[in-house]
Amino acid sequence: MSRYAEVYASWQNDPEAFWAEVAKDISWYKLWDKVIDPYSGHYGRWFAGAECNTAYNCLDRHVEAGRGDQAALIYDSPVTGTKKTYTYSELTDEVATIAAVLTDLGVGKGDRVIIYMPMIAEAVIAMQACARIGAVHSVVFGGFAASELATRINDAKPVAVMAASCGIETARVIPYKPLLDKAIELSEHKPSACLILQRPQAEASMIAGRDHDWAEAVAKAKAEGRKSGCVPVAATDPLYILYTSGTTGAPKGVVRDNGGHMVALAWTMPNLYGIKPGEVFWAASDVGWVVGHSYICYAPLLHGATTVVYEGKPVGTPDAGAFWRMISEYKISALFTAPTAFRAIKKEDPKGELIDKYDMSSMRTLFLAGERADPETIKWAEDHLKVPVIDHWWQTETGWAVAGNPVGLGVLPVKYGSPTVPMPGYEVDVLDEKGHLLGANQNGTLAIKLPMPPGCLPTLWNNDERMRSSYLTDYAGYYSTSDAGYKDEDGYVYVMARTDDVINVAGHRLSTGQMEEVVAQHPDVAECAVIGVADQMKGQMPAGFIVLNAGVERDASEIESEVVKLVRNVIGPVAAFKNVMITKRLPKTRSGKILRGTMRAIADGESWKMPATIDDPAIMDEIIAVMQSRGLAEKAQQAG
Numbered sequence: 001m002s003r004y005a006e007v008y009a010s011w012q013n014d015p016e017a018f019w020a021e022v023a024k025d026i027s028w029y030k031l032w033d034k035v036i037d038p039y040s041g042h043y044g045r046w047f048a049g050a051e052c053n054t055a056y057n058c059l060d061r062h063v064e065a066g067r068g069d070q071a072a073l074i075y076d077s078p079v080t081g082t083k084k085t086y087t088y089s090e091l092t093d094e095v096a097t098i099a100a101v102l103t104d105l106g107v108g109k110g111d112r113v114i115i116y117m118p119m120i121a122e123a124v125i126a127m128q129a130c131a132r133i134g135a136v137h138s139v140v141f142g143g144f145a146a147s148e149l150a151t152r153i154n155d156a157k158p159v160a161v162m163a164a165s166c167g168i169e170t171a172r173v174i175p176y177k178p179l180l181d182k183a184i185e186l187s188e189h190k191p192s193a194c195l196i197l198q199r200p201q202a203e204a205s206m207i208a209g210r211d212h213d214w215a216e217a218v219a220k221a222k223a224e225g226r227k228s229g230c231v232p233v234a235a236t237d238p239l240y241i242l243y244t245s246g247t248t249g250a251p252k253g254v255v256r257d258n259g260g261h262m263v264a265l266a267w268t269m270p271n272l273y274g275i276k277p278g279e280v281f282w283a284a285s286d287v288g289w290v291v292g293h294s295y296i297c298y299a300p301l302l303h304g305a306t307t308v309v310y311e312g313k314p315v316g317t318p319d320a321g322a323f324w325r326m327i328s329e330y331k332i333s334a335l336f337t338a339p340t341a342f343r344a345i346k347k348e349d350p351k352g353e354l355i356d357k358y359d360m361s362s363m364r365t366l367f368l369a370g371e372r373a374d375p376e377t378i379k380w381a382e383d384h385l386k387v388p389v390i391d392h393w394w395q396t397e398t399g400w401a402v403a404g405n406p407v408g409l410g411v412l413p414v415k416y417g418s419p420t421v422p423m424p425g426y427e428v429d430v431l432d433e434k435g436h437l438l439g440a441n442q443n444g445t446l447a448i449k450l451p452m453p454p455g456c457l458p459t460l461w462n463n464d465e466r467m468r469s470s471y472l473t474d475y476a477g478y479y480s481t482s483d484a485g486y487k488d489e490d491g492y493v494y495v496m497a498r499t500d501d502v503i504n505v506a507g508h509r510l511s512t513g514q515m516e517e518v519v520a521q522h523p524d525v526a527e528c529a530v531i532g533v534a535d536q537m538k539g540q541m542p543a544g545f546i547v548l549n550a551g552v553e554r555d556a557s558e559i560e561s562e563v564v565k566l567v568r569n570v571i572g573p574v575a576a577f578k579n580v581m582i583t584k585r586l587p588k589t590r591s592g593k594i595l596r597g598t599m600r601a602i603a604d605g606e607s608w609k610m611p612a613t614i615d616d617p618a619i620m621d622e623i624i625a626v627m628q629s630r631g632l633a634e635k636a637q638q639a640g
């Protein structure tokens with residue numbers, strides 16, 4: 001029997017008592033005045049008046065409690081042939097040393113630090129070092145281009161940047177430093193210092209006065225015996241900013257606070273993930289995404305477990321057995337990744353034969369998130385791994401699962417296609433366009449009743465107005481998730497689609513509106529539309545449709561490849577923007593709105609209806625012909 005219903009009810013009965021009890025897992029310098037102060041922030045602030053330090057809770061206190069010799073972080077890099085384990089004592093020392101270096105570079109409490117690093121141990125060390133001195137980190141995923149990095153530098157206004165000279169994508173070395181230099185050149189705000197970790201695969205050239213060598217700075221601080229202590233911060237002070245896509249324009253700087261974040265994550269480790277201190281928990285994501293923040297850098301360490309930093313891919317480093325090798329080598333208890341990683345593995349090793357080569361006895365559970373877990377993938381994983389496969393739903397904004405199947409409380413029956421039930425802290429309602437509550441099995445917008453639980457975003461960086469307009473004004477008293485779906489008669493949540501322009505490509509959240517803005521910059525493009533089309537491996541892939549300016553007579557394939565290159569250069573390779581098609585016209589309503597929804601249905605081969613508001617129905621035939629020339633829309637069927 002699962003204890004879920006009982007625990008959820010205890011939260012509903014007295015949310016403040018529930019979170020105050022969980023907060024006992026955290027060490028506080030000063031306890032809160034109020035568990036939640038309903039009068040501050042957009043929907044109240046958690047643990048107002050309390051003081052704490054996240055890095056202290058992740059590191060020092062475990063050393064003080066006798067865990068110093070236990071493994072805290074395992075770094076495994078098939079792309080460089082490197083493996084290294086840090087004990088809690090070693091990791092604490094490394095973090096305290098880099099924290100001292102940051103202080104030398106002029107970084108203090110509340111200052112922002114951009115981190116632009118691949119999946120190496122130093123990325124986590126950098127994040128923890130910022131937390132230690134009360135600085136606010138903002139990690140930028142390595143697959144973003146220089147101008148995306150520049151946008152984040154301009155918004156966060158960092159005092160310093162911490163970067164590695166390069167990342168490694170399977171066998172390809174990607175020099176990061178030229179991208180960083182270009183970003184700083186593009187941005188109006190100039191950080192005063194850059195701390196650069198030189199990797200032998202691509203040594204970076206350094207700019208005198210601004211750039212500092214990581215290894216030299218660490219060696220000097222160590223020789224001088226300098227380490228930084230943990231700086232008390234308010235529970236409501238920001239721990240980090242993580243930029244995420246959503247609607248056109250600049251990315252949103254999701255803010256995470258210190259106190260509520262720790263409390264929420266501390267609840268999830270034993271209750272949702274069923275992990276005990278001392279066990280190994282592996283989130284095979286990237287520190288550039290929210291999953292990497294919560295479940296590589298913070299939660300496992302808060303809980304006294306061992307975390308894993310894996311610099312490799314599910315396939316190709318060297319093969320589709322890479323995950324199984326990791327699990328057997330490090331006796332990993334739970335793996336957390338995106339369904340796309342499993343689709344990639346299944347494609348290479350459909351019968352799961354590589355699994356049998358490894359001792360998988362340590363593995364108890366597989367957790368999936370980041371995109372809808374398709375039943376086929378779940379079944380394949382269940383059949384081959386013979387462990388529960390748990391889908392759970394969350395967003396950068398929430399920082400932890402809105403809905404999941406709480407393994408630690410006893411697994412609830414799995415229903416394929418559903419991430420199961422709301423976690424304590426979340427009351428999830430399904431609303432129609434007017435904000436009316438919908439009944440079981442009725443599709444609408446999934447909305448979270450305010451206040452949001454600890455750990456969720458208090459606001460967007462420097463943009464309270466955008467916080468309100470993006471999330472809080474659509475439905476009074478609710479946070480709108482921008483996900484559409486329904487709840488069934490047992491209260492299971494189903495997350496079906498986004499209601500905005502966000503698409504999900506290989507578990508990466510991208511904005512088609514942003515891609516359209518970039519495509520429109522090409523001098524030959526008169527207008528364009530970008531939609532997400534279903535992809536067997538990556539879930540969705542962007543597809544661009546462009547109408548050329550009158551009189552342009554250049555070679556079509558040349559223009560198409562320029563547009564592809566433009567998106568890659570401006571947004572980055574992570575956009576996976578490879579498919580662009582020239583069309584004579586775009587289908588629009590009589591009021592001029594591009595019919596992207598219908599285009600997507602056609603491209604995905606769904607049954608579609610000619611919209612009553614369409615300006616010229618003949619354009620649909622043109623678009624279908626263009627799509628079919630690229631292998632899309634093959635099964636498209638017009639209904640009615």
Ligand code: COA
Nearest residue numbers: 142143167169285289291338340341344370506507573574
């Ligand atoms: N630095 C630089 N480039 C990067 C990068 C990084 N950190 N991460 C990805 N890229 C590049 C890739 O090399 C690829 O470039 P290409 O177009 O030249 O081939 C491009 O960005 C698109 O990357 P991706 O969509 O990830 O495709 P992929 O073929 O490299 O890998 C998967 C596909 C499924 C193996 C990979 O996406 C994966 O492991 N996903 C796991 C899920 C995950 O991490 N989700 C995050 C949230 S949980």
Ligand code: AMP
Nearest residue numbers: 369370371372392393394395396495509
């Ligand atoms: P991100 O902010 O990058 O974590 O992306 C969040 C978005 O990914 C959500 O709004 C959903 O659209 C989607 N998503 C994440 N997890 C799931 C899931 N388990 N099922 C369905 N969609 C999901």
